[in-house]
Amino acid sequence: MNYITENELSGIIIGCAIEVHKQLGPGLLESAYQECLYYELSKAGLKVTKEKPMPIVYKEVRLDHGYRIDLLVEDKVVVEIKSVESFTDVHTAQVLTYLKLGNYKLGLLLNFYVSVMKSGIKRVIN
Numbered sequence: 001m002n003y004i005t006e007n008e009l010s011g012i013i014i015g016c017a018i019e020v021h022k023q024l025g026p027g028l029l030e031s032a033y034q035e036c037l038y039y040e041l042s043k044a045g046l047k048v049t050k051e052k053p054m055p056i057v058y059k060e061v062r063l064d065h066g067y068r069i070d071l072l073v074e075d076k077v078v079v080e081i082k083s084v085e086s087f088t089d090v091h092t093a094q095v096l097t098y099l100k101l102g103n104y105k106l107g108l109l110l111n112f113y114v115s116v117m118k119s120g121i122k123r124v125i126n
Helices: 006-024 030-043 089-101
Strands: 048-058 061-073 077-082 106-110 121-125
Touching: 006 030, 006 077, 006 106, 006 121, 030 048, 030 061, 030 077, 048 089, 061 089, 077 089, 089 106, 089 121
Parallel strands: 077 106
Antiparallel strands: 048 061, 061 077, 106 121
8 A cells, every 4th residue: 555645544544543532432541542543554454563663863872762653554654642631742742753763754643532533633744
């Protein structure tokens, strides 16, 4: 599915996130939502990587596991999962960092701690 655009992927990812939220509702740990979203995305035929390490290189020092992306879909879209009352600037900065480190164009910040999933979605563009 490498021919699919980031925008098309984001539509599929959001649809799967809405399905997970409909089934589970708010209030669970992020790891539960991550596993269920991984299942839905895989079932949709997408290549999904869980907990993808993002190395950081500072001068001659390489930190291989400085960060981990919750889900990377089709090696194109970064998905960061939260279960918090509301997004903060730190959450957005985290996704932007992943986008820059991996040279990705689009990230989705998904907050499952909402009554309607639609209000827990933030697109982040590099």
